[in-house]
Amino acid sequence: MPDMSIVANGERVLADLHALRAIGTYKTGVHKPTFSEPHMRSLAWLTERLPDAGLAGTIDGIGNVIGTSSRPGPKLLAGSHLESQNHAGWLDGPLGVVYALEAARVINSDPSLTGAVEVAAWCDEEGHFGHFLGSRSYVGLVTEADIDAARDRTNGKPMRQALRDAGLAGRARVAAQPSRHIGYLEAHIEQGSLLEGGNLAIGVVTSIVGIWQYRIVFEGEQNHAGTTRMSARKDAGLALAKFCVAIDQRFPVASSPRTVWTTGRITLDPGAPSIIPGRAEMLFQIRDDDPAVIARLEALLLTMAEEARTAGPCGVTVERIRTGTPAMMDSAFQDAIEAASIAFADGRSVRMPSGAGHDAQVLATIMPAGMLFVPSIGGVSHHWTENTGDGDIVRGAQVFVDACSRLLAR
Amino acid sequence: MPDMSIVANGERVLADLHALRAIGTYKTGVHKPTFSEPHMRSLAWLTERLPDAGLAGTIDGIGNVIGTSSRPGPKLLAGSHLESQNHAGWLDGPLGVVYALEAARVINSDPSLTGAVEVAAWCDEEGHFGHFLGSRSYVGLVTEADIDAARDRTNGKPMRQALRDAGLAGRARVAAQPSRHIGYLEAHIEQGSLLEGGNLAIGVVTSIVGIWQYRIVFEGEQNHAGTTRMSARKDAGLALAKFCVAIDQRFPVASSPRTVWTTGRITLDPGAPSIIPGRAEMLFQIRDDDPAVIARLEALLLTMAEEARTAGPCGVTVERIRTGTPAMMDSAFQDAIEAASIAFADGRSVRMPSGAGHDAQVLATIMPAGMLFVPSIGGVSHHWTENTGDGDIVRGAQVFVDACSRLLAR
Numbered sequence: 001m002p003d004m005s006i007v008a009n010g011e012r013v014l015a016d017l018h019a020l021r022a023i024g025t026y027k028t029g030v031h032k033p034t035f036s037e038p039h040m041r042s043l044a045w046l047t048e049r050l051p052d053a054g055l056a057g058t059i060d061g062i063g064n065v066i067g068t069s070s071r072p073g074p075k076l077l078a079g080s081h082l083e084s085q086n087h088a089g090w091l092d093g094p095l096g097v098v099y100a101l102e103a104a105r106v107i108n109s110d111p112s113l114t115g116a117v118e119v120a121a122w123c124d125e126e127g128h129f130g131h132f133l134g135s136r137s138y139v140g141l142v143t144e145a146d147i148d149a150a151r152d153r154t155n156g157k158p159m160r161q162a163l164r165d166a167g168l169a170g171r172a173r174v175a176a177q178p179s180r181h182i183g184y185l186e187a188h189i190e191q192g193s194l195l196e197g198g199n200l201a202i203g204v205v206t207s208i209v210g211i212w213q214y215r216i217v218f219e220g221e222q223n224h225a226g227t228t229r230m231s232a233r234k235d236a237g238l239a240l241a242k243f244c245v246a247i248d249q250r251f252p253v254a255s256s257p258r259t260v261w262t263t264g265r266i267t268l269d270p271g272a273p274s275i276i277p278g279r280a281e282m283l284f285q286i287r288d289d290d291p292a293v294i295a296r297l298e299a300l301l302l303t304m305a306e307e308a309r310t311a312g313p314c315g316v317t318v319e320r321i322r323t324g325t326p327a328m329m330d331s332a333f334q335d336a337i338e339a340a341s342i343a344f345a346d347g348r349s350v351r352m353p354s355g356a357g358h359d360a361q362v363l364a365t366i367m368p369a370g371m372l373f374v375p376s377i378g379g380v381s382h383h384w385t386e387n388t389g390d391g392d393i394v395r396g397a398q399v400f401v402d403a404c405s406r407l408l409a410r
Numbered sequence: 411m412p413d414m415s416i417v418a419n420g421e422r423v424l425a426d427l428h429a430l431r432a433i434g435t436y437k438t439g440v441h442k443p444t445f446s447e448p449h450m451r452s453l454a455w456l457t458e459r460l461p462d463a464g465l466a467g468t469i470d471g472i473g474n475v476i477g478t479s480s481r482p483g484p485k486l487l488a489g490s491h492l493e494s495q496n497h498a499g500w501l502d503g504p505l506g507v508v509y510a511l512e513a514a515r516v517i518n519s520d521p522s523l524t525g526a527v528e529v530a531a532w533c534d535e536e537g538h539f540g541h542f543l544g545s546r547s548y549v550g551l552v553t554e555a556d557i558d559a560a561r562d563r564t565n566g567k568p569m570r571q572a573l574r575d576a577g578l579a580g581r582a583r584v585a586a587q588p589s590r591h592i593g594y595l596e597a598h599i600e601q602g603s604l605l606e607g608g609n610l611a612i613g614v615v616t617s618i619v620g621i622w623q624y625r626i627v628f629e630g631e632q633n634h635a636g637t638t639r640m641s642a643r644k645d646a647g648l649a650l651a652k653f654c655v656a657i658d659q660r661f662p663v664a665s666s667p668r669t670v671w672t673t674g675r676i677t678l679d680p681g682a683p684s685i686i687p688g689r690a691e692m693l694f695q696i697r698d699d700d701p702a703v704i705a706r707l708e709a710l711l712l713t714m715a716e717e718a719r720t721a722g723p724c725g726v727t728v729e730r731i732r733t734g735t736p737a738m739m740d741s742a743f744q745d746a747i748e749a750a751s752i753a754f755a756d757g758r759s760v761r762m763p764s765g766a767g768h769d770a771q772v773l774a775t776i777m778p779a780g781m782l783f784v785p786s787i788g789g790v791s792h793h794w795t796e797n798t799g800d801g802d803i804v805r806g807a808q809v810f811v812d813a814c815s816r817l818l819a820r
Contacts, residue, residue, distance in 0.1 A: 224791035
């Protein structure tokens with residue numbers, strides 16, 4: 001049994017999560033796009049609470065908050081993110097940040113322990129301006145040119161402007177210090193229903209899927225919707241619809257049981273009711289933790305595009321715009337989470353891959369990393385109805401704090 | 411043979427069209443959205459030229475220009491529009507306005523004739539804020555509430571604001587005076603390739619198709635694109651794509667050879683690459699000049715929606731948002747255009763329906779109306795490459811002016 005004095009304070013964790021939910025509330029969720037006023041207020045809220053955990057921190061030049069400890073001994077980095085998808089849930093991000101804050105509060109002041117938990121809120125995990133800009137900046141993968149080019153995907157606002165408006169333009173970006181941390185631990189809601197369906201309390205993440213993303217463009221002929229005979233048309237929108245249906249028919253044969261694929265956005269150009277679309281574009285995404293499966297599906301996608309081009313009447317081009325290598329979670333971190341689950345969750349844990357991307361996959365490129373999941377009610381994610389029961393939230397915090405103390409005590 | 415002194419001045423017509431093309435130029439076409447600076451400058455250009463044609467006029471409170479004559483005798487109304495679709499052609503609209511202006515210049519000062527041609531430029535024929543707002547205002551079909559509700563379909567700007575920005579907010583709207591006109595004549599580019607394909611110079615319009623427009627909404631379940639298994643998804647975007655493909659397969663059987671249908675806009679909600687669309691919407695349009703065909707296709711559309719609902723997993727609703735009764739062109743107007751084509755175009759004319767909507771269909775609700783078409787190169791329409799040969803433009807002007815004088819002389 002662990003030292004029972006080193007235990008998360010469940011009421012404090014719930015109070016903190018509700019305080020963050022009260023900033024940028026949307027129905028029962030929140031609306032906190034990156035660099036929005038409620039996002040910046042959430043970062044300020046966190047920064048003000050860091051001293052309670054023996055940490056000093058501020059908001060850096062890309063919108064990360066990183067609280068550091070001057071305590072001697074090993075340091076474990078822990079955190080998640082505070083911005084949300086548009087009109088989305090209250091726990092996606094804040095849960096991991098508050099667990100990290102709670103672990104720091106409990107552990108960093110305990111005289112029986114050495115070392116400290118350091119807390120991070122990574123900016124823009126939700127990809128309003130890019131993907132994982134905050135954590136990628138921290139590990140040294142974001143250039144000034146990347147920031148110059150980045151725009152808000154909802155309204156097209158340049159990131160430089162957004163940084164100015166948020167008061168971050170003049171600030172330095174904080175970079176990782178080599179060997180400072182023994183690793184990175186992140187908690188998150190599952191965003192699926194495997195835990196709930198199996199009456200489990202904790203998911204011990206084994207790997208994070210790779211995400212491959214494609215821009216698929218159909219080129220037809222823009223023309224008048226009243227005077228162009230059906231037989232004379234080159235309708236790029238119809239070509240796109242046929243392609244979506246073909247993917248639905250042919251991908252299941254080539255995929256693995258865990259593969260998922262999604263067309264998240266479709267744009268017809270010019271998009272007017274009385275004009276035949278001359279150009280149509282879709283954003284298409286494939287996720288799997290096996291690179292061989294992804295390679296097979298990408299080959300199928302290119303074959304299908306070639307077939308569509310040959311069949312006509314529209315041109316088709318496929319451009320890969322994001323390549324995500326799957327990330328493996330450290331086995332010692334998995335063991336620590338599992339041991340903590342035995343201590344605080346009756347062993348109701350399962351090892352599972354993550355189908356969603358997380359900052360942990362970025363941190364995993366420079367240090368050992370681990371993740372734990374708590375259940376999501378109905379598996380709902382990226383929607384304001386997203387939720388987790390209070391019991392599961394508190395149990396997850398206890399497992400998280402215990403796992404941190406085990407990792408620091410190794 | 412007509413009096414050969416009453417002939418359009420081809421060079422003057424071409425010069426006027428090029429003057430309008432120089433306002434808001436985009437590549438070889440123009441970009442003049444309704445109430446934009448180049449649109450307002452085009453209206454001012456026309457207003458300044460009205461006195462040359464013996465007309466007095468100004469820009470009214472909805473952006474119409476209507477030039478009136480104090481000459482005794484019958485009055486024929488003629489015109490078209492001066493705004494364009496976004497990044498579109500130089501003749502769609504201006505051709506008909508300049509022909510009307512030329513007819514007024516030639517006829518209104520001729521001592522051998524009585525009566526006059528009056529010139530109109532109807533606002534927003536291209537439907538940036540509604541449909542046929544200018545001509546519908548003139549015939550009394552637009553309410554203050556319609557204007558309160560109207561917004562720019564490209565950027566969402568309220569029409570009231572656009573009217574204020576264009577300096578039109580305080581002005582009165584000009585309404586039709588009962589029995590003032592013997593009818594309305596409009597010229598337009600064909601926006602199709604029937605004339606060009608048959609080496610014909612003039613299309614004598616017999617009817618203008620009705621346009622029925624629908625908002626079709628698919629309701630699924632918004633969820634995370636990484637953590638939601640394929641079998642558990644309710645993807646509204648995929649449901650929409652399947653519906654588009656089904657329309658493509660089933661509409662040909664129930665339609666007439668002239669029917670056309672178009673999906674001009676698709677919106678996935680929320681439209682993010684990592685979120686399964688919970689809602690998807692398409693704007694769908696059917697055009698035919700036979701109401702029985704439209705009724706049959708609407709019934710098919712509703713049946714298909716019911717089948718899609720039953721098959722699941724997404725809900726489907728079909729809402730008709732525009733109902734356009736086909737408009738018949740006056741037979742005396744058709745005869746006058748045909749006689750003018752014999753005099754000025756070697757009889758190379760054909761009677762044909764219009765697949766596009768035009769202000770003439772609105773004017774036809776209160777007076778006899780007619781339309782003539784000139785050829786479009788390659789049938790291109792609503793695109794900046796739209797064009798017509800100079801010879802066809804001049805020949806069309808001569809036929810138009812002659813048809814006007816025949817109608818006034820009846």
